[in-house]
Amino acid sequence: MEACRTTGLVSLFLLLFWLLIPGHIHGQQTSEQEKYHVDSTLFVYYQHCKAEIKSPSVMQMLDTLFLMAKEKGDLRMQAVAISSKTDHFYFGPSFEDQEDSLILYTNTIKDFARKTNQPQYCYFAWANRLITYYTKQKKLNLALYEANKMQQESESREEIDGMQNCYQALLRIYQSKELYKQATIYAQKLIDLTLKYNLNKYNLTNKYLELSNCYLRTNEPAKAWEALEESKLYIGNELNQGAYLCGLLRYYIHTKDMVKARETLKETTQLFSKNTELRIKRATNLLEIETNYYIETGEYDKALGVFQQAFEKLSQNGFITPTLYRTRGSIYTAKKDYQKAIESYEKAFELSDSLNSAQEDIAVGEFATILGMEHLNLENKELIQKNQEIQLEKRRYLIILLCIIVVIVGVMFFRETQLNKVLRRAKDAEQSASRMKTEFIQNMSHEIRTPLNSIVGFSQILSSKISEEDEESKEYTTIIEQGSNHLLQLVDNVLELSSLDSGTPIPIDTKVEINALCRQWVEKAKSSLKPGVELVYQPEQDELHLYTNPGRLSQVVSHLLHNSARFTEKGSITLSWHINPKQRSLVISVTDTGIGIPQDKQDFVFERFAKIDTFSTGTGLGLALGRLIMEKMNGSLVLDDKYTEGCSFVLTLPIK
Template identity: 85%
Template sequence: MVKAQETLKETTQLFSKNTELRIKRTTNLLEIETNYYIETGEFDKALDVFQQAFEKLSQNGFITPTLYRTRGSIYTAKKDYQKAIESYEKAFELSDSLNSAQEDIAVGEFATILGMEHLNLENKELIQKNQEIQLETRRYIIILLCIIVVIVGIMFFRETRLNKVLRRAKDAEQSASRMKTEFIQNMSHEIRTPLNSIVGFSQILSSKISEEDEESKEYTTIIEQGSNHLLQLVDDVLELSSLDSGTTIPIDTKSELNELCLQWMERAKRLVKPGVVLSYQPEQNELYLYTNPARLGQVVLQLLHNAAKFTEEGGITLSWRILPKQKQIMICITDTGIGIPQDKQEFVFERFAKLDTFSKGTGLGLALSRLIMERMGGNLALDAQYMDGCRFILTLPI
């Protein structure tokens, strides 16, 4: 305990000297002090320090059942059983409310699953009805053929040959239909069919709603945008899966870099907010290289889209220069936006990673962009030294 006290004093001195610690981690120090005083039996000091931590956490809305239990244990040690009981009751009430909230979330998720199952069931019923109609049609054809064979005996040989051809065509049609059905069901039936139905019906609803009914128009627009968002998510996941499986990206197309950059800048103009300056800074007037223009453009446009999304004022710059020693070319997208914290600069490249959970997007753009660059023999990273916004750096072998 003597060594613990010495360490606690040293820590307290560090907190007094470091403003960032004092602002962000004060409650952690107070909790450690509380535990120390509980271990040494100084329960009055423990209660005083705990109250300071409790008040700070209350201001930030971080009160948990554990805090009330800790306060209850301190009052128990002091033999103030009435206050101990009150603290434990508070802990139980908060635990119950948290459990109730978790149950509500679970019920909502279950309802969503049931909704998807209902859509799948309806789609299967439609497929089954269509197959029944086709079967009924084929039965009528067979009956008609039989009547023709009976009536036109002279044409027996010709009809026999015709029936053989029809049977082969029927078998081929059934085989092709079965293969096509299996492929569609396996690849897109479970996800794309329901979503496409939602998009289609939302468009129909939107076309039938009068212009005066703005609220209904807004609802159908939200449905359509959400469905398109989910379809984009499916496409991104399928592309990630394809690249994960080892799909190669050819880089054998000779291209002039300035021409590509100007095309990307032209497409990015409509994304930039009013008042934000979009500029291009090449190192030289002409540079030919072998690359994959489509894939490289996909990555650069994704980064320009992100820069435009988070830049309210200032500028966005696309630039490039050659690194002779490394035999690489470095392309930079620099903005004066909100920036990314130092401790999150690798997190943003993880799949489904989003710093703001309420912002639009799937959280797959940067992960997919880095994977594409790796498949092209390059890399995508953030410049940790740039502090006025964000600077993404693409490196490619020349």
């Protein structure tokens, strides 16, 4: 009753408002209302809500809109009312529980849209509000987690709106993470979807330009040019034309065609000078490209002047990044103004360091959130699985009681089918978990590698500037550099293990001569030998050709020789090979007279992160990685437990 009274008062107010507004506005609203087939009262009140979308009072107004739409049986306006609540928390001022509120109302509109068969509202709020919010807040792992869920749902349901929204979201996320290979995939998917289903093509120019830019980032200029040519076919206005010219100018600068770049820059500047909308929306983009042009042509004074204009505009919007300071540093370096160059690089380093610290804090929170959500999902799946098992058990007993003699064969067949389905689901779940783990490790390793590369680079610069007399400082910088390189090696090993675990094959189709390879390994290992240690090479015959993967084989054997050199104080290290005619295999052995490995630890050393001496250097991944590589090449890596004078590692490879 109270709701009806409120609705009646609102309707009376809207009628008065409708009569008092100017005629031309009245006409515009009527036109839009007829376009969307919306009741006039609902439409006017919705417009009023839109005008107050940032105000706290709009939440109550949207509840009123929902009740009015419910009374008139308008499901679409009910969905609009709920969806507009996500607009309020997305566009409104920041506050402590903003993210939680945005999640709550995104889930609310998703549930309502599913129940009323209006998926477009579900995907709009999910992609353009929640995921975009995560992306803008640099919570990229959370954004990627939500986008992947959205992609699975939309593709399984074959809902075009969802696929279009999630491809756009994934493109933005991977661009923000600077993973342009993956961004290229989703840029192309977005274009293919638009063309296949004849969706709105007015923005196809920009979509092709995004694809072209991704190809330039991955150094594929030929594909970038093809995308540029396609973008030209969909230019519909001067805004598209300006964007196309910027993309063309970026391409010519990348390919060092400065003659065409100069002509394109002149044409672009003329277009921007006469189009106000272009200057407002794309001025910064043009200034950044123009800066790169003058750097390439060696006109550093012009480059600095244009850069300063871009820097001021970006400063006003709060978009200053370490890359901007590095660009300014490179310009000053070229101008030989080393003091200002140093100041710019120092600011880039300080900003990069603060951003990395902030991103680490955000990442910790993201992973905690993801793990929490995964835990809830896992519990839900376990409850569903238990319920399914109970139901399955009941059915099975019922069938046995009714048909134990007549249909025993059918019962057995049914049971086998059900068990196969359960196993298949379990296998699919395991593969999905493995893929998520691999993506997680790769993304985190990428994030870790960036600050580590900075540490290595600056420690090398620091070392080069310290005089030879300052031995203590020299020692400290060397320790920093060694530690950083050790961490980089650990990241590389973890990435490689993750890649191989995910099923990446190792081709073995390159023909090599084994003696030539062995001599390379021996020469490389000599520099690691300790005084008094002899390196011996013992081939079975003068020449042997086989098909294998020389890079991977060298990786494994070189690591074994390096290990032997580390742990052998005196005596010899022997590299030998022979052919096993029964098994048609090549057997390579690395034998030393070093400290050896205790009998009870000989299987342990092949485990990941296994180290007999915890104080020794190394990652503990070398032997585990070597064994995995050999298995991928249809071979094996074992320790000869019969040899007691040191260590003897034996590699076996099939001979084609």
